[in-house]
Amino acid sequence: MEQKLAGKVAVITGGGRGLGRGYALRLANLGANIAIIDRNLKGFEVYDFEKKLMTAPTVVDECKAIGVKAMGLEVDLTDRPATEKAIADIAKKMGRIDIAVCNAGGGTVKFADEMKSGEAGPGRKGEKGSGDVTTTGTPSDCPQEMLTRVLDINLMTCMYTCMAVAPFMKKQKSGKIVTVASTGGLVARGSYHPYGTAKAAIIYYTRALAQELGPFNINVNCIAPGIIRTGRLGDRSQLADQIALRREGTIEDCAKVVEFLVTDMSDYVTGKTITIDGGACDQR
Numbered sequence: 001m002e003q004k005l006a007g008k009v010a011v012i013t014g015g016g017r018g019l020g021r022g023y024a025l026r027l028a029n030l031g032a033n034i035a036i037i038d039r040n041l042k043g044f045e046v047y048d049f050e051k052k053l054m055t056a057p058t059v060v061d062e063c064k065a066i067g068v069k070a071m072g073l074e075v076d077l078t079d080r081p082a083t084e085k086a087i088a089d090i091a092k093k094m095g096r097i098d099i100a101v102c103n104a105g106g107g108t109v110k111f112a113d114e115m116k117s118g119e120a121g122p123g124r125k126g127e128k129g130s131g132d133v134t135t136t137g138t139p140s141d142c143p144q145e146m147l148t149r150v151l152d153i154n155l156m157t158c159m160y161t162c163m164a165v166a167p168f169m170k171k172q173k174s175g176k177i178v179t180v181a182s183t184g185g186l187v188a189r190g191s192y193h194p195y196g197t198a199k200a201a202i203i204y205y206t207r208a209l210a211q212e213l214g215p216f217n218i219n220v221n222c223i224a225p226g227i228i229r230t231g232r233l234g235d236r237s238q239l240a241d242q243i244a245l246r247r248e249g250t251i252e253d254c255a256k257v258v259e260f261l262v263t264d265m266s267d268y269v270t271g272k273t274i275t276i277d278g279g280a281c282d283q284r
């Protein structure tokens with residue numbers, strides 16, 4: 001792969017597994033030095049799908065094996081001061097911050113690594129091993145725990161990361177920020193409303209941030225993945241007939257778009273959201 005990010009430093013949040021791991025490996029293969037922030041750098045262990053993908057003890061080790069510098073920090077990004085400290089530590093150790101992929105997030109169902117052994121919640125119909133933190137409620141009546149949790153892990157982690165990297169990028173007069181929404185933030189679906197609200201807010205925030213940071217030569221764009229096969233999401237191949245391209249998405253499908261958004265291919269694109277859903281949104 002062409003080393004078009006050689007010498008750059010990329011922060012990937014939620015890079016301990018899943019899509020974030022895919023972004024970290026892709027950018028490492030393009031020559032970027034990688035800093036992963038995740039609340040659990042070994043979070044891949046709870047999903048067989050993720051475990052099987054691993055080629056080293058952690059994603060940080062996988063990046064090092066590619067031949068770039070890499071570091072990992074275990075931080076809960078819902079904690080704003082802790083996020084600021086993590087970013088400052090990365091800038092100190094790596095020398096600069098050129099790219100931030102704000103990928104940490106998740107839906108209304110508890111992460112498998114948060115569940116106590118034997119714990120089982122209602123989950124989604126027909127699925128094992130997942131459980132709602134509480135019930136999702138309705139848009140007019142959402143339990144506080146659910147509302148706080150879903151907004152925190154999606155919207156606030158994204159905003160805190162952007163706010164922490166911005167001063168470094170402004171000083172350098174360059175930077176590429178990619179935020180992560182979801183088609184859930186574009187299509188209104190009843191039971192998924194707190195997640196959709198958080199992701200829709202990320203789309204707005206991306207546009208507002210792009211306006212502020214544009215004069216500093218910083219691009220801010222967003223991706224909105226649809227159904228992408230990760231350990232957390234599980235196998236959704238049965239939904240293929242609801243997708244124009246007739247398949248669920250892959251981690252690589254998203255990583256390719258992230259590559260576009262963090263390289264010079266997208267230098268004149270900012271404030272935009274790219275949907276990566278195989279055409280699913282238009283079918284519903």
Ligand SMILES: NC(=O)c1ccc[n+]([C@@H]2O[C@H](COP(=O)([O-])OP(=O)(O)OC[C@H]3O[C@@H](n4cnc5c(N)ncnc54)[C@H](O)[C@@H]3O)[C@@H](O)[C@H]2O)c1
Pocket residue numbers: 013014015016017018019020037038039040043075076077078103104105106107111153157180181182183224225226227228229230231232233
């Ligand atoms: N998989 C999909 O189909 C899909 C679709 C649309 C959007 N997305 C978004 O893509 C992102 C990644 O999804 P995924 O399927 O790879 O999920 P995942 O659970 O495998 O990865 C999310 C990562 O974020 C980390 N994380 C969560 N909360 C955190 C916090 N407070 N602080 C630090 N780290 C935290 C987790 O530990 C995990 O490693 C999420 O933002 C998700 O909403 C995924």
